[in-house]
Amino acid sequence: MGHRDIAAARRMLWLSLLLSLCVWTSAVFAQAGSSSKAAPKSALPPGEVGQTLTVGTAVAPPFVMRDSSGQLSGLSIVLWQRVADQLGFKSHYVERDLPGLLSGLQNGDLDISVAALTVTEPREARVDFTFPFYSTGLSIAVPASGSNGVWHTVSRIFSWQFLTALAALAGVLLLVGVAVWACERRANAEEFGGGLLGGLGSGFWWAAVTMTTVGYGDKSPRTLGGRLIGLVWMFAAIIIISSFTAAIATSLTVDKLSSGIQGVNDLDHARVETVAGSAAAESLTNRGIPFSREKSLGAALADLAAGRVDAVVYDAPLLKYRIREDYAHRLNVIDHTFERQDYAFALPQGSDLREPINRAILSTIDDSQWNRLVARYVGSS
Template identity: 45%
Template sequence: MRIATREAPPFAMKGEDGQWHGLAIDLWDSIANENGYAYRFVETDLDDMIDGVADGRYDASVGALTITADREEKVDFTQPFTTTGFGIAVRKSPTAWLALMQNFFTWDFFKAVLALSALLLFVGFLFWLAERKKNPEEFADNASGIGSGFWFSAVTMTTVGYGDKAPRTPAGKAIALVWMFAAIIIISTFTGMIASSLTAGRLAGAIAGPDDLPKVTVGSIGGTASDEWLRQERIAFTGYPSVEAGLKALQDGEIDAFVYDEPLLRYMLRQSRARDVELLPGTFGRQDYGIAFQQGSPLREPVDVALLRYIRSSAWREAVAQTLGKRE
């Protein structure tokens, strides 16, 4: 028998010695042993795994092969041997304090601080002009007096009011009265701007699930079930030739999220131990992996029986747990 497959860790992997192994490969080996099949694997691409079975070049296709309506029109699938969904890989968010510092110390923030300082200096200068002749003890007729005016305007705005400086002239008191009311509006507006900036900074680019994908740049692998799912959800994406290429683009900042089969992403991230990339909790959409046969193939029924027997065994459960680890 000629069995088509392709690299799809951890379901189908080719060792340096050219031998195939993985969850789906071991599953097929168990089925073949039970039914007395002699076989050899033929490496090909995803499209040919379907077309080659449909036209009889291959007896079956084994791997991380998602059962879809379009594929079912060309081939017959066995019962699913695993049910999963799509996963979303993203770059890890910085720690809370680091994120706060990054969002706080921005150019826009410094511009706002400079504008506020300029306003305080202007109001302080007005205080100095009104007080420097009749109140030289607190607002000296020199540069230090302007500094005192700046200080008074600042503590008045913040409602601290230390009491070390106070206007004595009618003009100074009038300016102070107007400034007190104006400062309430200004400081409230400024506080709101800072809070809004920090909140927007924390939310910008944050990805919590598929609803956030239309707002960011997404990557996936073209011609796969994840491609079909993204198109159905009307989510634009950049295609990559492999999971490794997509995850590298994610690490390099070329994309904000990479969408693909959740168990494959989980396995790749577990193997790479990438510290700057993580998989969002949960799965999205639904995927059933099956083995493809030519339509009407007499092999499908005995394979189904052996498959269902194997995936209910402790050997299969232990293999999945050891290979994929615990799902978040």
């Protein structure tokens, strides 16, 4: 090989090396450019796709319901199943009470809570909430107008407490009658004599007519002891009669107030009840309205139907559904609502699932079928 051939070979080698360098440099810059692009918005954290999530739930019709076969349904369940299908999740449902839905997220027992959970500031301090999927408000359930008639008023007056007080009064009358009979049975035998039963009956009759200030005059004590007992009894009877009159007037007034509840401002003097640990309980506490607590909405409505309370305060759609199903024509939900309630799913604080679940929720409720689902489970209102 001559010098010219060697020089030509060297030139070809250098050109090949230069071309290879250019190709390698272009590939490096192309890879760097592609890596600088944002990841797809639908991307989930590594290892999440196909995962089975432990889903806490609580029966709260019409958002969470369980049929006779044990299958869960309801607006919240349908929404979550659609979200889970979009993201490739499987669900293992675990029923908890309302406090358990939050504490389970804090201690790691639950991955998400799906129910009729209201977003509140105290709860937000403990867990994270997704984008709200339904907005409503608190409302008030009261007895239907027909249940506040004469019989309802009579039943309120002649309650167990009233009959107990009446029995106690009869006992006091008998005690005073015995005392007068003991003093008068010998010195005033014509009025308080006639044997044990006759004498006690005369003493009881005298105590009763003296208490009511009727004073027929057919019987009156003549001994010093009998007259002292009569004097004390007349003053004591004034107090007793006044107390009974006030108790009956209060019962009638409360009954009238309870039948005239039109909004939250009418609850101050009514017997109010709600579910312990609920957003309604928080609202009533913040407003300074006295109320009693029950473990469930069903128990609270049973108290209202039985006349043990005057009003039940709770989330409007849950009240309307339960009353429509179980207490039609016996209880009503007033039209006025207060204290806006936003329902959302709850997650552990800082959960990586919050962003993809939010996107899936927004995608679902933006679909035209969402309004039909809401009307199906909650009603067109």
